[in-house]
Amino acid sequence: xxxxxxxxxxxxxxTLIAASIVLFVAINVLPGSAARAAxxxxxxxxxxxxxxxxxxxxxxxxVQYLDWLGKVVQGDFGKSFQNHVxxxxxxxxxxxxxxxxxxxxxxxxxxxxxxLGAIAAYYHQRPADSGITFLATILGAIPNFxxxxxxxxxxxxxxxxxxxxxxTPLTVDPWRNLSQMIMPALSxxxxxxxxxxxxxxxxxxxxxTSDYIRTAHAKGAPERVxxxxxxxxxxxxxxxxxxxxxxxxxxxxxxxxxEIFRLPGIGxxxxxxxxxxxxxxxxxxxxxxxxxxxTVNMLVDIIGSLLDPRQVHSRGSK
Amino acid sequence: xxxxATSGTAAEGFSSRLSWRRHGLLGIGAILVSLxxxxxxxxxxxxxxxxxxxxVVNMLQAPSWAHWLGTDELGRDVLSRxxxxxxxxxxxxLVAVTIGLVGGTIVGIISAYFGGIVDLVLMRLMELLFSFxxxxxxxxxxxxxxxxxxxxxxxxxxxxxxxxxxxxxxxTQAVLxxxxxxxxxxxxxxxxxxxxxxxLPNVSTPLLIEAAVAFAYAVLLESALSFLGLGAQPPExxxxxxxxxxxxxxxxxxxxxxxxxxxxxxxxxxxNLLGDGLRDYLDPHLKD
Numbered sequence: 001x002x003x004x005x006x007x008x009x010x011x012x013x014x015t016l017i018a019a020s021i022v023l024f025v026a027i028n029v030l031p032g033s034a035a036r037a038a039x040x041x042x043x044x045x046x047x048x049x050x051x052x053x054x055x056x057x058x059x060x061x062x063v064q065y066l067d068w069l070g071k072v073v074q075g076d077f078g079k080s081f082q083n084h085v086x087x088x089x090x091x092x093x094x095x096x097x098x099x100x101x102x103x104x105x106x107x108x109x110x111x112x113x114x115x116l117g118a119i120a121a122y123y124h125q126r127p128a129d130s131g132i133t134f135l136a137t138i139l140g141a142i143p144n145f146x147x148x149x150x151x152x153x154x155x156x157x158x159x160x161x162x163x164x165x166x167x168t169p170l171t172v173d174p175w176r177n178l179s180q181m182i183m184p185a186l187s188x189x190x191x192x193x194x195x196x197x198x199x200x201x202x203x204x205x206x207x208x209t210s211d212y213i214r215t216a217h218a219k220g221a222p223e224r225v226x227x228x229x230x231x232x233x234x235x236x237x238x239x240x241x242x243x244x245x246x247x248x249x250x251x252x253x254x255x256x257x258x259e260i261f262r263l264p265g266i267g268x269x270x271x272x273x274x275x276x277x278x279x280x281x282x283x284x285x286x287x288x289x290x291x292x293x294x295t296v297n298m299l300v301d302i303i304g305s306l307l308d309p310r311q312v313h314s315r316g317s318k
Numbered sequence: 319x320x321x322x323a324t325s326g327t328a329a330e331g332f333s334s335r336l337s338w339r340r341h342g343l344l345g346i347g348a349i350l351v352s353l354x355x356x357x358x359x360x361x362x363x364x365x366x367x368x369x370x371x372x373x374v375v376n377m378l379q380a381p382s383w384a385h386w387l388g389t390d391e392l393g394r395d396v397l398s399r400x401x402x403x404x405x406x407x408x409x410x411x412l413v414a415v416t417i418g419l420v421g422g423t424i425v426g427i428i429s430a431y432f433g434g435i436v437d438l439v440l441m442r443l444m445e446l447l448f449s450f451x452x453x454x455x456x457x458x459x460x461x462x463x464x465x466x467x468x469x470x471x472x473x474x475x476x477x478x479x480x481x482x483x484x485x486x487x488x489x490t491q492a493v494l495x496x497x498x499x500x501x502x503x504x505x506x507x508x509x510x511x512x513x514x515x516x517x518l519p520n521v522s523t524p525l526l527i528e529a530a531v532a533f534a535y536a537v538l539l540e541s542a543l544s545f546l547g548l549g550a551q552p553p554e555x556x557x558x559x560x561x562x563x564x565x566x567x568x569x570x571x572x573x574x575x576x577x578x579x580x581x582x583x584x585x586x587x588x589x590n591l592l593g594d595g596l597r598d599y600l601d602p603h604l605k606d
């Protein structure tokens with residue numbers, strides 16, 4: 001078991017490095033307007049050259065990358081081109097906001113997906129199943145940024161029961177924090193629930209047709225006990241291992257949702273970096289999101305393997 | 319490879335529906351897709367007004383007989399803009415899916431056909447691309463390529479390559495095990511001819527189904543990029559940028575927040591239903 005974890009962790013490091021290279025190259029091939037963005041359009045050629053020399057942008061790309069990576073490993077994400085503030089502390093301030101949003105959204109998604117998926121499987125090929133499956137198709141087709149817009153329209157502009165945006169730290173005013181987080185979490189969570197619902201349904205269907213459920217029934221166990229204690233519990237294991245990958249997808253959605261609700265998280269930092277052509281900011285924010293997603297995927301992979309010994313072999317043969 | 323093979327069985331369970339339902343949903347999907355395609359092709363003839371024509375007197379007018387879906391903050395007809403925006407969505411999605419389909423098929427087939435180290439390297443690369451959140455990758459690619467429609471097509475297309483490559487690889491591996499490929503080899507057919515004559519026609523069905531679903535996702539990504547100001551640029555109408563400007567005026571003119579999103583939703587729903595329906599219809603493994 002320890003060996004398995006060690007192997008996965010060892011494989012994770014090259015993945016992280018490769019991902020950082022992809023991001024670094026993608027962002028640094030931007031046609032050289034970082035200097036222009038930082039200095040204004042009237043900047044002279046000399047000023048631009050001086051800026052690029054100072055920021056190290058005139059060196060070969062691989063030197064820039066190694067230099068950057070070396071610093072990042074030590075927690076130094078460089079300084080913003082725009083306001084010269086160190087990026088690292090900024091990331092630390094913003095990460096909890098994004099994590100809170102993603103976790104709340106994931107809870108919303110599971111809250112919808114688990115019961116509905118289980119009900120659909122239980123009533124396999126009957127109207128309830130068709131209805132729920134169709135609902136999943138509908139939910140999966142709603143753009144999360146449109147849902148966010150509609151929620152603002154209804155709850156903030158019409159009913160005036162929730163704020164349209166902004167952020168208050170959880171520690172300052174938990175109630176206000178929750179009232180500001182609920183619409184962003186619903187926008188991300190409801191749309192993500194569509195896929196999770198399908199996974200739960202498939203997982204539950206497989207369990208319901210298994211021998212031990214038949215045995216439980218044959219023993220005369222009450223239906224409710226069979227479903228909740230035997231079937232759901234066993235269906236949740238594959239569901240969680242597959243479903244947690246959705247957490248990664250959901251995490252990507254924070255960029256657009258944070259922008260709409262004016263949440264000062266990592267996602268909105270990506271956009272700030274793009275609009276200002278502020279490479280260090282953009283690179284750091286994108287890296288954090290990618291690392292979180294990759295880490296979640298890796299952990300899910302390990303947990304999945306530990307829970308299901310069969311997966312060790314099937315994945316190993318890839 | 320075995321996890322690719324088993325992932326199909328999970329899908330098998332939930333796609334088993336009654337046949338009338340299956341065809342019904344496929345039908346709804348086909349109708350929605352046709353409507354979007356008609357709007358995209360004939361927007362110039364169907365749209366009652368020009369999508370660009372400013373009319374300050376008519377600013378933010380509620381839906382009426384003259385303007386079925388109301389007017390926007392510059393007095394432009396929302397219906398006309400929504401219809402024209404379908405064109406951008408369809409164009410971007412069509413090119414992006416083609417890039418993903420062609421790129422992914424080439425990578426997948428090469429990977430499966432040559433196997434070994436080629437397979438390992440290509441699939442690792444695909445896995446890496448796949449693990450990035452799609453929207454983040456699209457945003458970064460757009461930022462580095464520059465914001466215009468062609469770049470949006472390329473950025474979204476690149477995102478689709480891993481998905482298609484996995485499918486093409488799995489399907490090619492399945493075909494390679496068939497006797498007719500063995501037979502083609504023994505009669506001395508060249509690798510290239512085997513690929514073209516025996517393998518491509520046999521892997522086209524799963525790829526076609528995936529293309530319909532990818533099309534829906536491409537529409538969504540294009541809208542998201544335009545919403546963030548990284549895709550279609552004003553005054554060019556796109557559902558994404560219409561929604562983004564519209565939400566600033568939602569208190570007075572709620573239709574500006576509803577109409578473009580509804581168009582996106584119906585388009586995505588249509589392609590998803592079409593993809594699901596085609597999968598049930600064409601893929602013998604998934605039939606009851």
